[in-house]
Amino acid sequence: MNKIESMATQQHRGEEEVEKALVLWNISNCPIPDGHDPLTVVQRIQTAVENSGHVRRYGEISITAIGNNLTEIPGEDVMRKLSSIGISLKHSHGYHQKDLYDWAEKNPPPGTMMVIDGHEQLGWLAFTLSHFEDNGYRIILAYPQRDLATPFPRIFSKLWDQRQTYTYNGPPPAENVSRSAVEWDWDALISDEQEVTTPTTSLVVKHDKFYGESPWSCSVCSGAAPSFEDFTTHLKSVEHEFREWDRHARKYGLDRTNRNNLPFGRSQELDLLLTQEMLRCQEMLQQCRLGGFKPKDRPVTLERVDPRGMNEVENMTTQQQHEEKEVEKAFVLWDMGNCPIPDGHDPLTVVRKIQMAVEKSGHVSRNGEISITAIGSKLREIPGEDVMRILSSFEISFKHSHLYTYDLDEWADANPPPCTMMIIDEHERIGWMASQLSDLEDAGYRILLAYPPQRDLAATPFPRSFSKQWDWDALVFEHVKATLGACIEGFAFMRKMIDVDATSLKNKYGGVLVFAEAQDPNGQSYPLAFAVLDSENLTSWTWFFEMLKSVIPDSSELVFMSERNQSLIFAIGSVFPEAHHGHCLWHLKEKVKWHAGNVNKVIVGHTFMELGRYYTVDDFNSAYDSFEKRYPAVYKYVQEHTEKDKWARVFFPRDRYNFDTINNVESMKSVFKEATTWALIPMLDCIVRKFSDWFTQRK
Known part of the structure; x- marks a missing residue:
């Protein structure tokens, strides 16, 4: 009878396709408790998968134990026991999307995936697990009891309740597949209260398609070991320790030129690698300042673990790798x-x-x-x-x-x-x-x-x-420009002089905030328009002045005052060809005074501003000749790089109403200094509200 039953069982297994399961076990977050036999824990995991009702008898289960410090948790002895029964070992700080997708590529649904990890880490995997469940895989979760108070992200219940369909290239899922995930408390799963039965499934070694046929891999060093001994040797090696620090430095953006950020003193071999890295970064920084090679260049040769074997070392500089690709x-x-x-x-x-x-x-x-x-x-x-x-x-x-x-x-x-x-x-x-x-x-x-x-x-x-x-x-975003109706209507009674300036936005999105401002007959500031541009370039400035021209026509009586921004100057000349353009005397003074030699630059700047304010040509020429004798280097710069009719009152072709700076618009910028750190919409609301308050107070 037993022989007949055995033959029937074999016939049943031959007729029915063997169903498979994958278990990803983060052994750092869900360790084997003290005093527990590692092999018994593995049996309990197998039993949990079988008792879920998802895996048929005689199915295959692949278990991979993942951790970021395997030599300590679970330790070398426990790793050896796990490895001896077909458990794959992987050193990694990350999570499991790639492992899940690699396994799913070789094992189309129906199949079972069990993930044993911390509750928070499982929450980050919620979207990926939902995708697999909707395509016919069964999901089993296990996590520590202490994390149960923390709910999963909303997407976990949302996707699993609504059953959204995702594109999948494999065969369709079975119609009779259970669509709900099974959740376990990790401590209860491995407790002695759970009955241990002889598993009917078989453990098979999971092979990673990137690391080849080896069940021992290190994602930090992108390598695989040919044997368990080579794997443990690698985890204790200087090369691995350096790669661990390199990963930490990249993650937190550490300054590698600062010796205090490098973990010197652990071993002479590691100190050598760290010194090479520090010198490489210092040389790279110096070359960048001098206009040499770019930051991605790595001229120093470092040892690198070969994915085909932990003991094989390739001496190849990153610079050579860059040239190859x-x-x-x-x-x-x-x-x-x-x-x-x-x-x-x-x-x-x-x-x-x-x-x-x-x-x-x-x-x-x-x-x-x-x-x-x-x-x-x-x-x-x-x-x-x-x-x-x-x-x-x-x-x-x-x-x-x-x-x-x-x-x-x-x-x-x-x-x-x-x-x-x-x-x-x-x-x-x-x-x-x-x-x-x-x-x-x-x-x-x-x-x-x-x-x-x-x-x-x-x-x-x-x-x-x-x-x-x-x-x-x-x-x-391209540009946004705003002009209030009251501003445009009131400009007909203002002096035909417009100050324009921009200030950088201090939020994380960047851009510039531009103000255009006029003066009333009393010389008081009169807000005219404002805009947000992507940067101070010709295209942006041209767009701004074209928008301004739609409400303020070009006229020979119109005067613009601004800094000597070349794109701004060209944009005004092309959009308002009849208007006149003057340069802010204060900003020009700041530029001019730094061309003085061993003289008091404050006095040079003050003297230059006096030059721009003379009312007669004779007075200007006399003062200008004196300026040439006292400051010849500054005089040469002014002659070669400025136009007198842009900054000297006596030569300016139109009336500037005694204004030769853009201090009014600078004051406007200071009012909204804090708002430039805000997001776009709150900043615009603040400006409109302030303009409205000013008009209400002065109506």
Whole structure:
């Protein structure tokens, strides 16, 4: 009878496809308690997977134990026991998206994934786990009891309740699959109260597609070991210790030229590597100041662990690696559903602004390659076929999808660091990917983020600070200009003299705030218009004066006063050709006095300002001749780089009403100094409110 049953069992196993399960166990956050047998704990994990009802008998279970300090937790002896029964070991600080996707690629649903980790870390994985469950995988979670009071992020229950469908290239999930996750308390899972039964499933070694066939890998050093002994030897090596510090320095942006930031004194070998790194950074900084090689160059040779074997060392400089890959690359994933092109904006202009943001971040070298993929679930509606056609002509790729987690890993596999990745999506969705982005940044990729403004940003911070972050509206923002009706109507009774100046915005989005101001017959300030520009360039200034011209016509009686900004000067001349343009005497004085030699520069500046205020030509010429004799170097600069009819009252062709500086508009800037640190909308509200108060008080 037993023989017949055995034959029946074998026939049953042959007819039925063996179902598989993956267990990712963060042994640092969920350690084996003192006094517990490691093999018994593994049996309890297997039993938990089997008792969940998701894995058929005789199925295969792959278990990977992950930790950031495996030589201490669980220790070398415990690691050896785990390894002897087929448990893979991986040294890593990150989380598990890549491991999950690699396993899913080889094992289509139905299948089971169990993640054993801290509650907070599981929350960061919520979006990824929801994606797998919606595609037919069964999810089992285990986390410590002490974390149970902390709720999962809203997305965990939201996605699992609403069952949103995501694009998946594998076979469809079985119809009779249970769609709910099983949650365990880790302490209860491994407690002695749980009955231990002989597992009917078999343990199989999980192989990583990046690290090859070895079950012992180190993600910090991007390498795999051929044996357990080589793996433990590597974790204790100087090279590994240096890579750990290098990861820490990248994560927290430490100044590597400062000796106090380097962990000297641990060993002579490590001190040597740290000294090389410090000297390399100091030399690099010096060369950058002199206009030499760029910060990404690494002329010092450092030992690097070969992924094919921990003991094999390649002596290759990063400079040689850079020459081999020619140019640095960047990858942009743009969710057009959550970050659409604003109405009225040119799609190609928006794309150029995205490219400029990547370039200005300082991470992509000149002539580098930037590839952009636009993702959306309703591309025919947002952005629409016409916009898609325009962007496609600009070599923008399109992908209909709800999820892009795996796109990052695929691009990273094909493009080793240093490279740049930019994610454009809503803040909450980026937060769900924070752990994956952290892994990529720790591996050497630069992470740039752009997301729409959120009211609750302070309540939902990212778990770490990434390289650069933008407000999406500010990133694609071009210009905004405002003029109050009362300002325009009242200008007819003002002196036809307009002061213009700009001040930098101190918020994280940048740009400049521009004021245009006139004077009333009493010489008092009269606010005219204000605008926010991306920068002080010819295009922005031209746009501002064209907007101003729409309410204030060009006239030969009109006078503009400003600093000697060349793009501003050219813009005024092209938009208001009949108007006259004067230079602020105070700003010109500040420039002139520094060309004096060994004389009192304050006196030189005061004397120059007196020159600009003479009323007759004879008085001016007499004072100017005296100025030449006393300060010949300054006189030469004034003659060669200034025009007298721009700063000297006696030669100015129109009436400046006794004003030769832009002090009034400087006072206006000081009023709104604090507001320049705010976000765009609150700042604009503050300015409009203040203008309204002034008109109410002086009506």
